[in-house]
Structures are given as C-alpha cells and as structure tokens.
Amino acid sequence: MITFAESQDALGTLDVSDRARRLERVSLADARGRFLAEAVAIDRDQPGFDRATMDGFAGAPYGDATRFDGCGTATAGTTFDGDLAPGQAVRIMTGAPAPAGTTVVPIELADVPEDGASVAFAEPPPAGRNIAWRGEDARDGDTLLEVGTRLAPAHLSVAAMAGATEVTVFERPTVAVVTTGDEVGKAGAAGIRDSNGPLLDGLLDALGVQVQRRHARDDEDELRGALEQAAAHADIVVTTGGVSMGERDLVPDTLGRLGFETVFHRVQVQPGKPVLVARRADGALFVGLPGNPVSVLATAHLFLFPALGHFLGGWAPPSVRIPMREGYEHRGRRHLFLPARVEDGGLVPVRWNGSGDLIAAATADGLVELPIGATFAAGEPARFLPYVGHALTERSVLLPRDDRR
Ligand code: AMP
Numbered sequence: 372m373i374t375f376a377e378s379q380d381a382l383g384t385l386d387v388s389d390r391a392r393r394l395e396r397v398s399l400a401d402a403r404g405r406f407l408a409e410a411v412a413i414d415r416d417q418p419g420f421d422r423a424t425m426d427g428f429a430g431a432p433y434g435d436a437t438r439f440d441g442c443g444t445a446t447a448g449t450t451f452d453g454d455l456a457p458g459q460a461v462r463i464m465t466g467a468p469a470p471a472g473t474t475v476v477p478i479e480l481a482d483v484p485e486d487g488a489s490v491a492f493a494e495p496p497p498a499g500r501n502i503a504w505r506g507e508d509a510r511d512g513d514t515l516l517e518v519g520t521r522l523a524p525a526h527l528s529v530a531a532m533a534g535a536t537e538v539t540v541f542e543r544p545t546v547a548v549v550t551t552g553d554e555v556g557k558a559g560a561a562g563i564r565d566s567n568g569p570l571l572d573g574l575l576d577a578l579g580v581q582v583q584r585r586h587a588r589d590d591e592d593e594l595r596g597a598l599e600q601a602a603a604h605a606d607i608v609v610t611t612g613g614v615s616m617g618e619r620d621l622v623p624d625t626l627g628r629l630g631f632e633t634v635f636h637r638v639q640v641q642p643g644k645p646v647l648v649a650r651r652a653d654g655a656l657f658v659g660l661p662g663n664p665v666s667v668l669a670t671a672h673l674f675l676f677p678a679l680g681h682f683l684g685g686w687a688p689p690s691v692r693i694p695m696r697e698g699y700e701h702r703g704r705r706h707l708f709l710p711a712r713v714e715d716g717g718l719v720p721v722r723w724n725g726s727g728d729l730i731a732a733a734t735a736d737g738l739v740e741l742p743i744g745a746t747f748a749a750g751e752p753a754r755f756l757p758y759v760g761h762a763l764t765e766r767s768v769l770l771p772r773d774d775r776r
C-alpha cells in the first residue's frame with residue numbers, strides 16, 4: 372500500500388500520450404465550461420483609451436479656476452476632436468474618451484448657468500479624476516487566460532475583451548463507467564439501488580465530460596465483456612466496486628487481460644483505500660473506484676479527476692485552506708478526507724456513519740483533508756476540496772444530521 376502523497380506523484384506523471392493533444396476551435400458562445408488549450412492574449416491596451424467613468428464635464432484644470440468655458444459634447448463611441456485649452460470643458464458621458472489633459476467632474480458637482488456657455492464647479496477640480504487610464508487593466512499582448520483554465524462566464528467576458536471570437540479548447544475526453552456488483556439493482560431485501568452511477572454521471576457531466584455507462588454482475592465473463600466494450604473507445608475506464616479483497620472482487624485480475632498495467636492498487640486513505648489506477652500502452656487510463664458511495668465521491672476527486680486532468684490541460688480540482696471551526700485531532704492511520712460544510716466561522720465536518728453514508732456526505736460542501744497524526748486547533752486552517760458540481764450556491768437544503776435529529 373502506498374501513501375497518499377505517493378499516489379498523487381504517480382498520478383501527476385502518468386503519460387497519456389497524444390490523447391492529451393486533441394484540440395478543437397469553438398466559438399465563445401459554445402465555450403462555457405470547456406478547458407482552454409491555447410492561452411488568450413489581448414490585442415490592444417485595456418482600456419483602449421483614457422475613458423471617462425462618470426457623466427459630467429471633462430475640463431482642462433487651470434490654476435484655481437472654478438468656471439470653465441463650455442465647448443461641446445463627448446459621447447461614448449465618439450472621439451472628441453481637438454485639444455482643450457486650460458479653462459475649457461466639454462460635457463462628457465460615461466465611456467467616452469476623455470480629451471488629453473482633462474479631469475472629469477461628475478454632473479452632480481457642476482452648476483450650469485442658463486446660457487449653457489460655461490460651467491462652474493464648487494472647487495477647483497483636481498487633475499486626473501474619474502478616468503480609467505489607457506492600459507491600466509492590461510497591456511497589448513498580455514496573456515489574460517492560461518492553458519487549463521475552465522471557461523466560466525467571467526472568463527468568456529475576458530476572452531471577448533481580448534478580441535477573441537473563438538478559442539482553442541481540449542476535445543472532451545471520453546469516459547466509460549462500469550458499475551459492478553450482483554446486488555446492485557437487484558430486487559429483494561438484499562438488493563441495493565445503484566447510487567454510484569448517477570453520482571459519477573453527475574460529477575463528470577459537471578465537468579462537461581460525457582459518460583457511457585454499463586453495469587456488470589460479479590461474473591468473470593460478464594465483467595470482461597463490459598470492460599472490453601468500455602475500453603474499446605474510452606480515454607478513461609472507470610469502475611465502481613469489485614476492487615478490494617473480497618472473493619467476488621474481480622476487477623484487478625480482469626484488467627491484466629485487457630492490456631492494462633497497474634500503476635498502483637490500494638492507497639493509505641480513508642475513505643477509498645482499495646482504489647486502483649492502471650494504464651495501457653496507448654495512453655488509455657483505468658481508474659477502479661471502491662463500491663461505497665462516499666468512497667466513490669472522495670476517490671473521484673482524489674484520483675479520477677487528477678487522471679482526467681491530463682486530458683484537460685493539467686486541470687486539477689481546486690482546493691483552499693479554510694479555518695476549522697472547532698479543534699480536531701486525527702488519531703487514525705490513514706490520510707482522512709471527511710465530508711464537511713463551510714459555515715460562518717469555518718469548516719465543520721458532518722456527522723456520518725462511514726463510507727456508505729452518502730446521505731450525510733450530500734449535506735456537506737466538500738472534503739476536508741486531515742493528514743495522519745494531524746491536530747487542528749479551533750481556527751487553524753485545513754485544506755478543503757469543494758465538491759465538483761456542488762457550489763455553495765447550490766448546496767443541499769437538507770440539514771446535517773445533528774441538526775435534523
Ligand atoms: P464492493 O467494493 O464491490 O465490495 O462494494 C462495497 C460496497 O459498496 C458494498 O456494500 C456494495 O453493495 C456497495 N456498492 C457497490 N456498488 C454500488 C453502487 N453502484 N451503488 C451503491 N452502492 C454500491
């Protein structure tokens with residue numbers, strides 16, 4: 372069994388060959404959620420000119436003068452012709468280029484006499500106010516979006532600002548999921564419902580990855596057939612269950628026959644210890660997740676997504692350090708990832724009944740990482756991995772167990 376750190380090193384150096392270099396051009400309208408394969412640089416200064424940020428008057432300051440001669444109007448989208456002499460001002464609208472050497476006084480602070488030929492301010496206007504200066508946000512040629520960026524709405528706005536109408540993104544990797552287990556989907560008292568399939572569909576869909584899904588019972592031929600079909604076209608084959616030490620855990624032995632070589636099997640983590648990662652010579656990957664639903668949720672973030680990231684420009688699920696609301700002492704012998712909520716005051720692990728208890732895990736916002744032997748004082752930061760596809764804005768309305776009972 373390897374440590375969590377060793378598993379992450381091994382994942383980081385997987386070679387998926389030229390499968391990782393399938394690119395396509397898409398219009399900005401189709402680019403949301405895609406992963407950028409070529410950086411986006413801006414082709415002009417931003418702002419492109421000294422831009423008025425208020426409606427008012429652009430005046431050329433002149434000693435202590437408070438009264439300026441009016442001489443025209445500058446509207447957004449037009450360029451005011453000519454220069455203003457000291458003591459002259461133009462009526463200016465938000466977004467219009469401010470004539471050189473002017474300062475912008477908001478309309479609220481201006482007094483326009485009836486003849487309209489001049490404008491008076493209560494005080495001499497200070498130089499250079501209420502102007503967004505050319506190039507202060509970005510310079511011509513600056514890179515604004517790096518390879519591997521997942522394009523969220525704000526990034527599409529930046530791409531548009533940079534002058535891009537299309538972007539180059541990674542092709543969507545293909546993922547095939549095979550759930551396993553005689554009991555899964557079986558009627559009767561000993562049957563269980565398939566909750567892993569919808570979980571993986573949702574997690575991968577949230578990353579814009581389409582999934583082909585099958586189920587195989589714990590039968591060598593059936594499993595091999597399902598895995599053969601899955602492996603025929605997929606960049607990554609994912610299984611749930613059948614990967615630990617039980618008599619009917621057939622996944623590890625079947626893999627070798629399909630040409631996959633084990634990268635690692637069993638990692639010192641909780642939940643998710645039995646996880647298996649394998650690779651085929653042509654760069655296809657195999658990620659065998661355990662069967663319990665919370666293990667699937669955790670190992671998808673810890674192992675499947677880093678593997679998937681090789682096809683997406685090195686994307687990895689983000690993590691942040693957040694204070695623990697209360698102290699925590701981890702006495703266990705495995706690197707622990709506990710479902711936790713983000714509350715006012717910090718992270719709160721939810722009460723759960725172990726790795727089958729997806730109901731508790733679904734009331735959390737992500738996983739808090741508790742390394743072996745770690746103790747956290749209240750207020751001390753711990754690493755937190757938000758669940759993919761489960762933003763705080765979409766959090767569960769089901770209260771954590773302690774608050775329900
Ligand atoms: P296994 O690793 O195959 O022994 O499975 C571990 C546990 O996860 C068992 O209790 C299984 O019944 C359960 N399990 C396996 N597959 C699924 C699934 N698709 N949905 C829900 N639970 C599952």
Ligand code: MG
Nearest residue numbers: 551552612613
């Ligand atoms: Mg099983």
